[in-house]
Amino acid sequence: MRIPYGTTGLELDRDLTGAEVLESAIGTLKAEGSEDDIVCKAMAAPMGSPRLAELAKGKKTATIIVSDHTRPVPSKHILPFMLAELREGNPDIDVTLLIATGFHRPTTHEELVNKVGEKIANEEKFVCHDSRNPEANVDIGVLPSGARLVIDKVAAETDLLVSEGFIEPHFFAGFSGGRKSILPGVCDQVTVLGNHCSKFIDSPYARTGILEGNPLHNDMVAAAKLAKLQYIVNVVIDEEKKVAAAFAGDPFQAHETGCAFLKGYCRVKPQRKGDIVITSNGGAPLDQNMYQSVKGLSAAEAAAAPGAVLIISSRCNDGTGGESFYHALHDCDTLENLMKRILATPMDKTDPDQWEYQILCRMMLKHRIIFVSDPSMQKTVEEMKLEYAPDLNTALDRAYADKGRDAHLVVIPNGISVIVEP
Incomplete structure (x- = not known):
């Protein structure tokens, strides 16, 4: 083997x-169409949300939160269509791509090229989130746990906040994707550290595949709402790290639907x-x-x-x-x-x-x-x-x-x- x-x-x-x-049964998933087709089909019929082009109308600025180098998100098959839809709705919209490094090191330009392709890496405006720079982040409220929510100013000050990402089982947040683009993705270290505290990690609900009762998930959802995350494109990837399914629209409905879908393929006993x-x-x-x-x-x-x-x-x-x-x-x-x-x-x-x-x-x-x-x-x-x-x-x-x-x-x-x- x-x-x-x-x-x-x-x-x-x-x-x-x-x-x-x-083993996961994700290999049995037979996707219809190419990776691009799967993403475009999901974006054409978003869950619980207008299309991204509609959301862009009347907005001066938009920020797309992009996963960093530690995540195998096939961004080359997501970002081109998000950028196109934003500009379809508003050709003059000022778009910034904010790399959600969370608590990780900065993403290098070479890693960015590998992730998003040379055209987007060289032609679009990128900002790499820095959780350790208080000058780059701003306090926007209090989470249910009592922790302060301090996020990147680029995310806090934009007119339209959206994100891309992928959904996989996560060993203490239940699943990746969705609300994790905000917390820990673009949060200051004070918020990340508070969310990942020993009491939360010690919870029996802070385990793979569990959302209900998970204290980390609850604060993450609250953070995404306070940050006014409006739209996501999240994908499920197969064993070759290719797009196998896509979920677009309302950050919470699309994410929950994607998690339920993935769980059907990943559950083993x-x-x-x-x-x-x-x-x-x-x-x-x-x-x-x-x-x-x-x-x-x-x-x-x-x-x-x-x-x-x-x-x-x-x-x-x-x-x-x-x-x-x-x-x-x-x-x-x-x-x-x-x-x-x-x-x-x-x-x-x-x-x-x-x-x-x-x-x-x-x-x-x-x-x-x-x-x-x-x-x-x-x-x-x-x-x-x-x-x-x-x-x-x-x-x-x-x-x-x-x-x-x-x-x-x-x-x-x-x-x-x-x-x-x-």
């Missing part, structure tokens, strides 16, 4: 007799919890660092028996993905004390990357975790109190040595593509 890893994949060359393989669970973070670009790889591991966690061995295949060509993420695990004396400190941290004192190491620490306290990654990552992986293996076969051999040859093996080839239910 080939497991996603970087741009090439890794071979799992062992007897898998008796193993359960949990192991017949028996795994003593050993193998997964990946979906390959490039999603396995570019350890930080992002926590997402794939959360799928393994959901399919694991108590004390299971979790194995993840992740290239990590961009390193850890965050200094505070690295240091939290490297510097702590014990994982137990780290978790106590995290849970005692109030909302307004949330550390950068705290949510990511909180979830990883939660899994490490319950499971042995083996990272299959680039050899250059071995020292870093071990410094973070995790176990390194050079390949999947070595990792699986170690797991069997620990759990016994009769251990039940569950394989989730792409951990970020599934919703594991009990």
Whole structure:
């Protein structure tokens, strides 16, 4: 079996007799027409909203929130049609494309070209959101949790705010897409940190595929409404990262419809919890660092028996993905004390990357975790109190040595593509 890893994949060359393989059924989705056709059809009949051309009439400015380099959104098949419709409704409208970096590093021009194409990258006006620059952001209200909503001035001051994005299972927000374009997409760090606080992350509803009762989702929805997000184009992508379905129109109706659609393809249920669970973070670009790889591991966690061995295949060509993420695990004396400190941290004192190491620490306290990654990552992986293996076969051999040859093996080839239910 080939497991996603970087741009090439890794071979799992062992007897898998008796193993359960949990995969998304998105590959069975037969889309009608090209990627462009799918997007245009959705935009021609938006849900709960006028067409984008109608919304553009009488507006001087419009801002399209665009996903950043960490998201495999096929923007080349979305943005040209959003720009065309805006200008169809108002040829003189002043359009800005705002890159929703959230709490990530800035997107480079080369990454932007790869994402949106040379024509749009070179001819349109782009602004890269900076969550750490208070001068670039403005306070526009209070969220249900009590956190302040501070967003990019470009988003706050535009006449028409719209966004593109994609919907996938998300390990603590339930699903990506929709309201996440605002929070965390274009929010100041004070708002992102408040939303990702330890209390919210600790909620049993802050899990993959769950929206109802999810405290992070509730604040995200409120943020999108306060920011006056008016229209979205969100897509579902297949295993080749091509557009398989599109949902356009009202930000909340279109997103909820897309989530329900995707859940029908992504829901998986192991017949028996795994003593050993193998997964990946979906390959490039999603396995570019350890930080992002926590997402794939959360799928393994959901399919694991108590004390299971979790194995993840992740290239990590961009390193850890965050200094505070690295240091939290490297510097702590014990994982137990780290978790106590995290849970005692109030909302307004949330550390950068705290949510990511909180979830990883939660899994490490319950499971042995083996990272299959680039050899250059071995020292870093071990410094973070995790176990390194050079390949999947070595990792699986170690797991069997620990759990016994009769251990039940569950394989989730792409951990970020599934919703594991009990």
